[in-house]
Amino acid sequence: MMRTRPLKVALLGCGVVGSEVARIMTTHADDLAQRIGAPVELAGVAVRRPAKVREGIPQELVTTDATALVKRGDIDVVVEVIGGIEPARTLITTAFEHGASVVSANKALLAQDGAALHAVAEQNDKDLYYEAAVAGAIPLIRPLRESLAGDKVNRVLGIVNGTTNFILDKMDSTGAGYQEALDEATALGYAEADPTADVEGFDAAAKAAILAGIAFHTRVRLDDVYREGMTEVTAADFRSAKEMGCTIKLLAICERSKDGTSVTARVHPAMIPLTHPLASVRGAYNAVFVESDAAGQLMFYGPGAGGAPTASAVLGDLVAVCRNRLNGATGPGESSYAALTVSSMGEVVTRYHISLDVADKPGVLAQVATVFAEHGVSIDTVRQQGKDGEASLVVVTHRASDASLSGTVEALRKLDTVRGVASIMRVEGE
Numbered sequence: 001m002m003r004t005r006p007l008k009v010a011l012l013g014c015g016v017v018g019s020e021v022a023r024i025m026t027t028h029a030d031d032l033a034q035r036i037g038a039p040v041e042l043a044g045v046a047v048r049r050p051a052k053v054r055e056g057i058p059q060e061l062v063t064t065d066a067t068a069l070v071k072r073g074d075i076d077v078v079v080e081v082i083g084g085i086e087p088a089r090t091l092i093t094t095a096f097e098h099g100a101s102v103v104s105a106n107k108a109l110l111a112q113d114g115a116a117l118h119a120v121a122e123q124n125d126k127d128l129y130y131e132a133a134v135a136g137a138i139p140l141i142r143p144l145r146e147s148l149a150g151d152k153v154n155r156v157l158g159i160v161n162g163t164t165n166f167i168l169d170k171m172d173s174t175g176a177g178y179q180e181a182l183d184e185a186t187a188l189g190y191a192e193a194d195p196t197a198d199v200e201g202f203d204a205a206a207k208a209a210i211l212a213g214i215a216f217h218t219r220v221r222l223d224d225v226y227r228e229g230m231t232e233v234t235a236a237d238f239r240s241a242k243e244m245g246c247t248i249k250l251l252a253i254c255e256r257s258k259d260g261t262s263v264t265a266r267v268h269p270a271m272i273p274l275t276h277p278l279a280s281v282r283g284a285y286n287a288v289f290v291e292s293d294a295a296g297q298l299m300f301y302g303p304g305a306g307g308a309p310t311a312s313a314v315l316g317d318l319v320a321v322c323r324n325r326l327n328g329a330t331g332p333g334e335s336s337y338a339a340l341t342v343s344s345m346g347e348v349v350t351r352y353h354i355s356l357d358v359a360d361k362p363g364v365l366a367q368v369a370t371v372f373a374e375h376g377v378s379i380d381t382v383r384q385q386g387k388d389g390e391a392s393l394v395v396v397t398h399r400a401s402d403a404s405l406s407g408t409v410e411a412l413r414k415l416d417t418v419r420g421v422a423s424i425m426r427v428e429g430e
């Protein structure tokens with residue numbers, strides 16, 4: 001039976017994502033009411049610049065006083081799409097304390113303060129949902145939290161940042177420059193307010209922290225995630241990757257140790273074989289592999305950024321939270337998490353592609369090979385190209401720990417025949 005009194009929604013932020021949330025709430029109002037069992041009403045929209053023309057948003061709903069909006073006391077659900085840590089964190093906390101549940105797309109905040117926010121939500125018997133915080137439109141949080149709750153997830157690996165995938169794809173497929181591709185991603189609404197978060201890997205690291213926490217039922221914070229961005233990836237790296245039958249992607253990889261007592265989470269550019277499904281993920285699309293004991297390997301794929309795709313995930317959460325509200329219930333919380341150790345990057349085992357500038361003279365290869373052997377790093381292939389007394393030496397290793405590889409590189413730098421380490425890239429997905 002349809003309830004006639006509407007559920008009231010406060011929208012905090014009306015930018016790329018918020019404007020699409022408002023549009024869908026209006027255009028799909030009847031369908032949403034049907035699915036929820038009550039109409040939903042946009043009760044207020046908090047922004048920074050009230051004078052800006054916002055199509056479809058009645059001016060009387062617009063306010064710059066987000067605090068007063070969440071304190072009104074008659075708001076059922078606050079949708080936070082402002083981004084950043086403050087004022088978003090205080091607004092969300094205040095919303096719980098004044099009787100509202102919260103839907104957020106704010107991965108930066110959730111990766112940093114997710115545990116504290118969940119605690120406040122639970123103390124106040126309210127929901128905190130955030131499907132849109134990871135991988136845009138792709139349903140990933142709910143499958144991990146609910147569908148796979150009876151299984152044991154061991155690994156989550158994928159592309160979780162649309163902006164950097166867009167840039168790397170453009171650089172690889174059209175030879176576009178980095179800045180040109182970044183400007184296009186920003187104009188399309190994919191990039192964060194400060195795109196440093198995207199290109200330096202902070203956004204993907206926040207998503208990795210959230211994914212690892214939900215997948216392994218533990219707490220992983222942003223600071224626990226090893227992070228390298230993609231600003232150092234060059235056209236030469238793409239050429240080397242092609243010679244190996246690979247391309248380069250910015251990957252987020254979260255793994256549970258074999259004995260199940262610890263986890264690792266990392267974000268960095270990696271070479272992946274062109275035959276791997278992740279190699280064909282184009283533009284701002286994301287794709288995530290989840291490996292679990294019983295299900296085996298699952299792949300989630302779809303638009304990872306942009307206003308409408310992200311709003312789709314926000315609306316899904318809004319419907320779920322409204323239904324919970326009508327049923328007088330809340331969805332699954334996170335208070336039952338175990339405290340697994342988060343291991344350092346040194347313990348991660350993978351393959352490496354190392355490009356060295358060396359002197360082009362006899363014995364160099366043997367010298368370099370000895371250093372690898374002394375550090376217990378086994379070599380898979382070596383390719384040398386020399387010219388005018390200088391040479392470039394490309395070494396691809398078998399699987400080795402990051403700590404052994406770091407020791408190897410430190411020792412290589414001390415050889416007088418090694419002029420420099422041009423690039424080091426991990427090789428994944430084989």
Ligand SMILES: NC(=O)C1=CN([C@@H]2O[C@H](COP(=O)(O)OP(=O)(O)OC[C@H]3O[C@@H](n4cnc5c(N)ncnc54)[C@H](OP(=O)(O)O)[C@@H]3O)[C@@H](O)[C@H]2O)C=CC1
Binds near residue numbers: 107
């Ligand atoms: N863009 C995307 O593809 C995706 C974004 N997200 C996340 O969604 C959130 C929003 O992103 P996006 O829509 O792109 O960001 P935008 O920068 O486009 O929008 C931010 C909105 O917040 C408003 N705002 C900023 N500060 C305040 C404040 N102090 N009080 C009230 N309103 C404020 C802005 O107001 P005004 O309009 O007046 O400037 C604007 O409407 C972020 O957490 C982001 O990480 C998640 C997935 C994908």
Ligand SMILES: N[C@@H](CC=O)C(=O)O
Binds near residue numbers: 136190191304305306
């Ligand atoms: N800036 C982010 C937006 C979605 O999370 C991205 O590019 O993935």
